[in-house]
Amino acid sequence: MEEVPRTTVRAPRDPGVDAAAGSLRVLATDLDGTFLGGSDHDRAELYARFRGERPGWRLVFVTGRDLPFVQGLVETGLVPAPDFVIGDVGTTVVDAGFAPVDAVQDAIASLWGARSAEVMAMLADEPGLRLQPGDWLGRRRVSYYYEPAQLRDSTLRKVEEAGLDWVTSADVFFDVLPPGVSKGPTLRRLVEHQGWDAGRVLAAGDTLNDRTLLLEGFPAVAVGNSEDELQRLVTGVPHVFQASRQGTGGILEALHHHRLTDLP
Numbered sequence: 620m621e622e623v624p625r626t627t628v629r630a631p632r633d634p635g636v637d638a639a640a641g642s643l644r645v646l647a648t649d650l651d652g653t654f655l656g657g658s659d660h661d662r663a664e665l666y667a668r669f670r671g672e673r674p675g676w677r678l679v680f681v682t683g684r685d686l687p688f689v690q691g692l693v694e695t696g697l698v699p700a701p702d703f704v705i706g707d708v709g710t711t712v713v714d715a716g717f718a719p720v721d722a723v724q725d726a727i728a729s730l731w732g733a734r735s736a737e738v739m740a741m742l743a744d745e746p747g748l749r750l751q752p753g754d755w756l757g758r759r760r761v762s763y764y765y766e767p768a769q770l771r772d773s774t775l776r777k778v779e780e781a782g783l784d785w786v787t788s789a790d791v792f793f794d795v796l797p798p799g800v801s802k803g804p805t806l807r808r809l810v811e812h813q814g815w816d817a818g819r820v821l822a823a824g825d826t827l828n829d830r831t832l833l834l835e836g837f838p839a840v841a842v843g844n845s846e847d848e849l850q851r852l853v854t855g856v857p858h859v860f861q862a863s864r865q866g867t868g869g870i871l872e873a874l875h876h877h878r879l880t881d882l883p
């Protein structure tokens with residue numbers, strides 16, 4: 620991979636101001652297996668397009684990871700710095716300086732309230748669930764590891780009857796989320812807040828927690844290494860391209876497929 624400057628975290632931009640917002644193009648991508656996936660050659664090619672100034676383009680990471688992980692990744696310089704991060708499976712939204720985009724995040728916070736403790740108590744003894752390490756009280760989700768063979772339908776019903784949503788991913792991760800909140804709806808909120816053209820947003824992902832990201836209605840791509848269940852859900856959906864190449868290779872394919880190729 621090429622040498623890159625170390626000062627990758629750029630000055631925060633006023634999230635309410637995006638000059639010529641309607642003409643911008645946006646890559647809104649999952650990280651693990653998607654923007655971090657693919658061959659060395661494909662990663663280098665895609666990342667080079669998004670290094671430094673990129674007039675006409677915005678880069679948004681949309682991930683299940685938390686902000687310390689993303690910030691650490693960006694600070695290594697191994698990936699281009701994003702303009703925005705949607706983290707914690709759609710429950711956190713920050714700008715390039717990792718400051719909250721309050722106008723978007725506050726609406727999500729109000730849907731969660733302060734329910735972390737209640738969720739942890741409710742699910743403490745449910746079979747097949749193991750709480751992920753972390754301080755969940757200050758967050759807008761609670762996340763578990765799960766065993767697909769042990770997780771019970773009755774557990775899922777408990778979450779739903781509490782008025783909350785759940786999402787599984789990669790047969791490993793189980794997240795309890797505010798109602799109606801996940802990667803896709805949060806990206807929609809950010810796109811509307813920024814005044815971006817939804818038809819110029821490419822959404823990219825590879826696992827089941829990317830389902831709402833790919834099915835939200837934006838031009839989208841399920842990269843070649845996508846989970847079988849995700850592939851099944853997007854098959855036949857006209858705005859979702861099923862790439863053959865893995866990770867970043869699939870994103871490069873999709874930029875051509877969706878005619879979003881005028882990269883800087």
Ligand SMILES: [Mg+2]
Pocket residue numbers: 649650651652653824825826
């Ligand atoms: Mg992924």
